[in-house]
Amino acid sequence: MTGQDGVEQAALDWATRTGDPAFAEWETFAAWLEADPRHAAAYHAISAEVAEMTEAVAALPAEPTQREGTPRRPDPRRWMAGALAASLVATVGIGAWERRAQPYAVETADGTTRTIALADGSSIALNGGTKLVLDRRDTRLARLERGEALFSVRHDAARPFRVDVGQDRLVDIGTVFDVTHAPGVTRVAVGEGAVIFNPEGEKVRLDAGRALRSGADGVVVSDVAAHSVGGWRSGRLDYDGAPLREVAADVARALGRPITVAPDLAERPFRGTIQLDGITRDPAGLGALVGARMxxxxxxxEIVATP
Amino acid sequence: MSGLEAIFLSHRDALLRFLRAHGAGDAAEDVLHELWLKLQAAQTGPIASPTGYLYRAANNLMLDRYRAERQSSLRDRAWSEAAGPVVPDRSEDPSPERALIARETLAAADAALATVGERAARIFRRHRIDNVAQKAIAAEMGLSLSTVEADLRKAMRALIDARRRIDEA
Structure with a gap:
């Protein structure tokens, strides 16, 4: 009978092999599991530990922390590798090897989400179709290039967390807040704490339960149910008068399917809650929900008017 | 009935045996039923290797069950140890993200990967995070499959050891 070390090694070997999407020798693997109950126990423990650590690795910046004074050569293969990864792509930003700003982008494809844990204990949840640029040197700064992200920020009065979005800047005051950015429109909703919108400009303070919309027609502040902020993470989207085209863009991001709105309906306001579960099973159901037809x-x- | 369901039925006994080998014991029939429900709920396109797909789904279910048990026992321990550094739900923390990864785990993962060398770390990320097959990674990086496997084992070993040091601390 194999000793405990042998079991451990064999379990690691099987975990390595079964982890491969191309693995096919399930019957051989089953026979190994059957041979001794310690085999399954060791395999389960190893797999769980690797899974937990993989989540941690996924939350780390895409490259290991760089040591001072040892600039790393950019590896062109990494760029290609990033472009090839189908579901989520973490690429190294331009200038990552420069001494000052070390930006790197984190992107999600439509229909996928991802949570990034920052070293200071803050976390950022990315909805589908989102591109966020972070900076390894300045970990209290993020730039939302497109899509939607929920920021859960550990407050530090000396080093407030800033989010740049379009031409605007948000500064936190101890906060959970959600930011959505599409060309020409930025939306912010605050779930906890408060945020200052454009401290150098309009200087609008948004407390929990307040939302802001900044677009071509200026800045509009409204109420939002604080508990519903970031609801997309549990598959729930709440609206209080958002134009249908924004609703459609949110749902499309979450589902990973394009949804357009007929021009005559694009600006129609929508109030209500959309459960993404139901829409995933039956996209046509969205039509009835918004009083139109899919x-x-x-x-x-395409969302079109009911005849 | 879909082709996948037919293959499920013809492999029913083998899958049940597989679940028992995984230590499912008396729960094996329940797990098999759960697997059946999941297959029906998943709207999949054509599957290249349906038997492999079924085994993988069964394997994942057993790993999920084990992980769920493990996490609830770790959580119980964290709660009973009271004011640990990462106890969730402390009111001063803005934490709707209950599953926030503990900072010590992040640091340990970072340090563990740093010990295995850049190539093994990169292979690990490509495989486990980008979900690229080992053979494709070998082709992409101009390495043999056995080198990719060996690097993966090395990276996994380092991460497992780091995880155990945290759990035992």
Missing amino acids: QRAGQGW
């Missing part, structure tokens, strides 16, 4: 359009759908 029509197949290419890979996705």
Whole structure:
């Protein structure tokens, strides 16, 4: 009979092999598991430990922390590798090897989400179709290039967390807040604490339960249910009068399918809650929910007026 | 009935045996039923290797069960140890993200990967995070499959050892 070290080694070997999406020798693996109950126990423990640590590795910056004075050569393969990864892509930003700002981008494809834990205990949850640029040197700064992110920020009065979005800047005051950015429109909703919108400009303070919309027609502040902020993470989208085109963009991001809105409906306001579960099972159901009709359009759908 | 369901039925006994080998014991029938429900709920396109797909799904279910048990016991321990550094739900923390990864785990993962060398660390990320097959990584990096496997084992070993040091601390 194999000793405990032998079991441990064999379990690691099987965990390595079964972890491969191409693994096919399930019957051989089953026979190994059956041979001794310690085999399954060791395999389960190793797999769980690797899974937990993999989550941690995924939350780390895409490259190991760089030591002072040892600039790393950019590896062109890494760029290609990033472009190839289908579901989520973490690429190294331009200038990552420069001494000052060390930006790196974290992106999610439509229909996927990802949470990044920052070293200071803050975390950022990315909705689908989102691109966020962080800085290894200045970990209290983020730039939302597109999509939606929920920031849960550990407050430090000496080093407030800032989010740049479009031409605007948000500064936290101990906070959970959600930011959405699409060309020409930025939306902010505060779940806990408070945020200052453009401290150098409009200087609008948003407390928990307040939301702001900044677009071509200026800045509008409204109320929002504080507990619903970031609801997309549990598959729940709440709206209080957002135009249908924004609702459609949110749902499309979450589902990973294009959803467009007929021009005559694009600005129609929507109030209500969308459960993404239901919409995933039955995209046509979105039509009834918003008082319109869904029509197949290419890979996705178009929301059109009911006849 | 879909092709996958037919293959499920013809492999029913083998899958049950597989679940028992995984230590499912008396729960094996329940787990098999759960697997059946999951297959019906998942709207999948054509699957290249349906038997492998079924075994993988069964394997994942057993790993999920084990992980859920392990995490609840770790959580119980964290709660009973009271004011640990990462006890969730402390009111001063802005933490809707209950599953926030403990900072010590992040640091340990970072340090562990730093010990295995850049190539092994990169292979680990490509495989486990980007979910690229080992053979594809070998081709991409111009290495043999056995080198990729050996690097993966090395990275996993380092991460497992780091994880155990945290759990035992």
